Every structure is written in structure tokens, then in C-alpha cells.
Amino acid sequence: MGNSDIYRLAKPMKKGLLRLIFSRFLIIVLLLFLQVGILFAIFWWLGEYVPHFQVFRFLFSAAMVIYLFNNSMDSAAKLTWMFLIAIMPIPGAAFLLFTQTNLGHRTLKRRVEELVSETKDLLDQPEGVREELENDGSGTDDLGTYLNLSGCFPIYRNEEVTYFPTGESSFGPMLEELKKAEHFIFLEYFIIEEGFMWSEVLKILVEKAKAGVDVRVLYDGFCEMATLPMNYRTLLEQQGIKAKVFAPVRPFVSSHYNYRDHRKILVIDGKVAFNGGVNLADEYINRKKRFGYWKDASVMLRGSAVRSFTLMFLQMWCIDEEENSETSFLPYLEKTGFSPEKTNGYVIPYADCPLDAEKVGENVYMDILNRATDYVHIFTPYLILDGEMQASLQYAAKRGVDVKLILPGIPDKKMAYALAKSHYRALLESGVKIYEYSPGFVHSKVFVCDDIKAVVGTINLDYRSLYHHFECATYLYRCSCISEIEQDFRNSLQECREVTLDSLPNEKRFYKIMGRLMKFIAPLM
Numbered sequence: 001m002g003n004s005d006i007y008r009l010a011k012p013m014k015k016g017l018l019r020l021i022f023s024r025f026l027i028i029v030l031l032l033f034l035q036v037g038i039l040f041a042i043f044w045w046l047g048e049y050v051p052h053f054q055v056f057r058f059l060f061s062a063a064m065v066i067y068l069f070n071n072s073m074d075s076a077a078k079l080t081w082m083f084l085i086a087i088m089p090i091p092g093a094a095f096l097l098f099t100q101t102n103l104g105h106r107t108l109k110r111r112v113e114e115l116v117s118e119t120k121d122l123l124d125q126p127e128g129v130r131e132e133l134e135n136d137g138s139g140t141d142d143l144g145t146y147l148n149l150s151g152c153f154p155i156y157r158n159e160e161v162t163y164f165p166t167g168e169s170s171f172g173p174m175l176e177e178l179k180k181a182e183h184f185i186f187l188e189y190f191i192i193e194e195g196f197m198w199s200e201v202l203k204i205l206v207e208k209a210k211a212g213v214d215v216r217v218l219y220d221g222f223c224e225m226a227t228l229p230m231n232y233r234t235l236l237e238q239q240g241i242k243a244k245v246f247a248p249v250r251p252f253v254s255s256h257y258n259y260r261d262h263r264k265i266l267v268i269d270g271k272v273a274f275n276g277g278v279n280l281a282d283e284y285i286n287r288k289k290r291f292g293y294w295k296d297a298s299v300m301l302r303g304s305a306v307r308s309f310t311l312m313f314l315q316m317w318c319i320d321e322e323e324n325s326e327t328s329f330l331p332y333l334e335k336t337g338f339s340p341e342k343t344n345g346y347v348i349p350y351a352d353c354p355l356d357a358e359k360v361g362e363n364v365y366m367d368i369l370n371r372a373t374d375y376v377h378i379f380t381p382y383l384i385l386d387g388e389m390q391a392s393l394q395y396a397a398k399r400g401v402d403v404k405l406i407l408p409g410i411p412d413k414k415m416a417y418a419l420a421k422s423h424y425r426a427l428l429e430s431g432v433k434i435y436e437y438s439p440g441f442v443h444s445k446v447f448v449c450d451d452i453k454a455v456v457g458t459i460n461l462d463y464r465s466l467y468h469h470f471e472c473a474t475y476l477y478r479c480s481c482i483s484e485i486e487q488d489f490r491n492s493l494q495e496c497r498e499v500t501l502d503s504l505p506n507e508k509r510f511y512k513i514m515g516r517l518m519k520f521i522a523p524l525m
Helices: 003-009 015-021 024-045 047-069 075-087 089-100 106-119 129-133 140-147 167-179 196-210 232-238 306-320 325-333 360-371 387-398 414-421 424-429 463-468 482-493 509-524
Strands: 156-164 184-189 214-220 242-246 264-268 272-276 293-295 298-302 344-352 375-379 402-408 433-437 440-442 446-449 453-457 469-477 496-499
Touching: 047 075, 047 089, 075 089, 075 509, 106 306, 129 140, 129 156, 140 344, 140 360, 156 167, 156 482, 167 196, 167 264, 167 272, 167 298, 184 196, 184 306, 196 214, 214 306, 232 242, 242 306, 264 306, 272 306, 272 453, 272 469, 298 306, 298 469, 306 325, 306 344, 306 469, 344 360, 360 387, 360 446, 360 453, 360 463, 360 469, 375 482, 387 402, 387 424, 402 440, 402 482, 414 509, 424 433, 433 440, 446 482, 453 482, 463 469
Parallel strands: 184 214, 214 242, 293 440, 375 402, 402 433
Antiparallel strands: 156 298, 156 344, 184 264, 264 272, 272 298, 344 469, 375 446, 433 496, 446 453, 453 469
């Protein structure tokens, strides 16, 4: 089978319809209508027992509220569940029980815990790095200590980091690095979609696989519904490429589907790694226009820090395998002896797992906000905040830190856009400055702070990323590219519309109404 056969076999799909059919919004609406129908049926068929049912409903709802008050979940999530149970007690409680009992992902959770335990000591902390950071007042050493509670995330010194402010600026270097591969290529992406970008990557992967390079591709199961045919894994394997699908969607109900692999990682020979918001689809390099100009960001690492991304990939790759991780991982984690030419600063690649008790992505962001002295500038495509994150943004602004956010000017999801706008007034009143990117859609997930700190990765400011997805990012401290990240932010501001308290009354009525309505179920979005 030739390389082109993959594309002939992959039939185009009606993506817009599939996105609607499998969207969380539609599922929630259908559940609401279903439960309203059940209530009407109860009143119709059991009319004479309505007073008894009302007493039961009151007692049952009160018991569920007491349960929720004593639950450890986020306060905003508690309010959402209280709202659902108030209007539909029994179905709402059943849905809560379903999510709380871990039905469908207990095996996944156990396997993740095993992998973390087995691999937490595979990467050594470079000597002298922690000591250098102990007394510099940045908090980077403290952050490293925290991150290592949930995984193996050493702090690396003098790594070469290249920042790419757009998807198209990263694409050429990505292809060039792929062509240099001699031993292995690991790709882990939330979205892979047929088109120019993926075809150019795939050509190289097929060539390298034929040359004996260990090529592995891991993509999220929702790709099979929206962007790839169901047999795509088989098609890749026929080309000599090892392929896996994370959490493929099956025709049975499972809480497993709530946890998606949202990470974007490319590792080549343990020497070079790419990380950021850029998926392998044409809109990310603006070969296809969907929501105006698509702005994204990523970084390329050279040096020992690449080993952290190698470990992250292997952990996800082996999540469905019962084998000795240490034995299978070590050959890929050996030090290459490769030394980058341009070196300065410190780098911490890190991951966030939704199945443990730590909100790593959110805590790193809040650490930056709480330690900032001059400014924190943020790119984010979504703004669906819990109470803690909103409080951190507001507190930073109130104590004099210049907090600016750049969000999309053209949204990809209208409901998420409406929810973002529901936070605008409170943030603006506290001094946070908000801008919308007029040319199109911002997909970058970037924090930059005080000219010395930055995070570039896959982690959005929404419940999905902060609570329910497997995520990853690159923390940068005193790296030379941080000035480039800040300059990218300043350049982007020139193309933005500032949102002010005076301009809020002019916002579209649709977004005002939907933002208020959807806020009740924001943690489920």
C-alpha cells in the first residue's frame, strides 16, 4: 500500500454535524429535556401520588446538598451539581453518582498510578541546579519541589529553547528535524487531521519507518469521530508506523471518555522536542481558514530537558500495557551526549494528569500570578474560570501587577465565548485588562511574567484543561527566548480590540444572555 492510499481510504466526514452530535453542550441539553419529560410523565401517570413524591423530592434534594457540601470537589462544581439536582433530583443525582464512582476509568486510574510510581526516579536531577535556585527569590526551586510530588520533572539548566509565535513558523523547523531522525520519533497529539500539514509529516514518518527508525503515533480517540477514519490506526501500521488511539469512543457509557489526551508532543531521538498548542491540522498553519487568522504558539527544546517529554510520551504509550516500565523506558531515556550550542536559563517540562488530586496546570499558573511583581501577560483561547483562578487574577491586578489577557476576536465555540465574556466585568473592575484578537482566533496557551518567567504548552484557562484533560507544558526561567515571547504579546496587542467597562454594554445580547445561562453548568463544559 502506497503513502497516497492512506488518503484515498480516508473518506471525508461531515465534521460540523459530528462536532454537534458529540458535543458536551448537546448532551447536556438532551439530558435536560429527557429529565423534564420524565417529570411530566411522573405527574401524568402518578397524579394521585404527587404530594408524596414532592416530600420525597424535598428530602432527597436536601440529603444531596448536604453530601455536596462535604465533598472535596471545586466550589463552582458543587454549585453546578446543586443546580442540576434542584431542578431534576433523581436523574441529576444518578449522573453525579456516575461521575463520582469512577465507573469506566478505575483501570485507567490504577495504571496511571502504577506508571508514575514505576518511573518517578528514571530521570535524575542535574547536579547543582537546585542549589543555584534555592536563594534567588524566584520560587522556581519551590515550584520544582511541588511538581515532583506528582511526577518526575527535573529542573534543567542551559537548554536551548526556540519560541515560535505562529504555527506556520514552527512547521518548517519541525519537518527539518524529522528528516534528521536516526533512532526514534514519538508523536502525541490531540488532533491529527488529513490535509497538507499531516501529509508532509506523514511522508517523512513513512520514509523513516522504512529506514528502521522507531516511529510511534498516539492520538486522541475523538479524532476517529471527527478528523480520521475508524481504521486509521491500521492504515498507519501497514506503513510500518506503530500507532495507538487514546480512549477510543465505544458504544457504551463510560466516564473514561471525560478524560482526553490534550497534549501535543513531538520527540526526535531524545535530542529535540516540540511542545505547545499546535496540532497537526491545516488551520494551525493557516493553510485552511476557519475562524480568521489562527494564532498559535510552541517551543522547540534541545538538550537534556527533551528526556522529560520522552518520559511523558512513553507513560501515555504504555498506559494500556501491563509491563515493566523501567525496562522498556530506559533505552529511550539514555543521555545522548548532545549539547546545545546556545544555552542559558532553566527549563522544567511538566505534565498534568486529571486522575490525581493535584491541579498542576492551574497551580503553576497561580504561582506565576502570586509571585509576579511587574506584569503577567496571557494568551488563552478560552476563559472559563473557577473561583481560585479568578481570585488569583484579580488579586494580582489589585496589588499593582499589570495583568493583560489576549483572547480570540473570532470564537471557535460560541458557548465558550459567551462564558468567557461572563467573567469580563469582575476582572475589569479589579484592574485586569482584556483584549480580543481582531484578525481571528487565538489558540496559544502562554503566560509570560516580569521578563524572567514563561509557560508555553497545551493548558487552557478552562475546566476541561485544568480538571479533565491530560496536559503538558514547558516552564521557562531566565531563558533568552522569554523576551521574544513578551515581544510577541506586545506585537499582538497592536492587532487587538481592548474590552473596557464602557464597551461592555455594547456586547451582543446573545453572548450576555448565554453567558449567564451557561455559567450554571460551566464546570461541565
